[in-house]
Amino acid sequence: MSAAPASVLFVCLGNICRSPLAEGVFRSVIEARGFGDQVLVDSAGTGGWHQGSAPDPRSIAIAARHGIDIAGQKARKFRPDDFERFDLILGMDRSNADDLRALAPAQAKNRVHLFLEYANGRTGEVPDPYYGGPDGFADVYRMIRDASGALADRLGWRASAPLRGQASSMM
DSSP: OOSOOSEEEEEESSSSSHHHHHHHHHHHHHHHTTOGGGOEEEEEESSOTTTTOOOOHHHHHHHHHTTOOOTTOOOOBOOTTHHHHOSEEEESSHHHHHHHHHHSOGGGGGGEEEHHHHHHSOOOOOOOOTTSOHHHHHHHHHHHHHHHHHHHHHTTOOOSSOOOSSOOOOO
């Protein structure tokens, strides 16, 4: 991608665990770097089961523990017009990315990527913590936090000083 995207969409299965957490964490990273008002950041799910629901309480809790408020987000299903609205569409796992590529018109297929691979070049997926305990959400938070910093770096949104420790929110 030659120019930094003006819009980034994170996508998981139901839009209540991973993608709302990624939306909140990435937004806090770019806000801390001074780019928050220049980028549209959103999240969606490939399925619509939870449409209109708040994120999973465990995602809200792990985000809040790190100073990020995602409680006001509402789950939504990915829509075909998202291919027009977003420059970069990042699936949390291979199944999400494959589903998105299958839906994508030819001119939008190159906008769909696997989040961890695109962000930091590492093979891997963000696992769905839904059926696990709080430790799974903490692990997912760390993966998303690391990948969000790497994504911001890759897209050219570098901090004037290296970020250390926890993501903070300016909300």
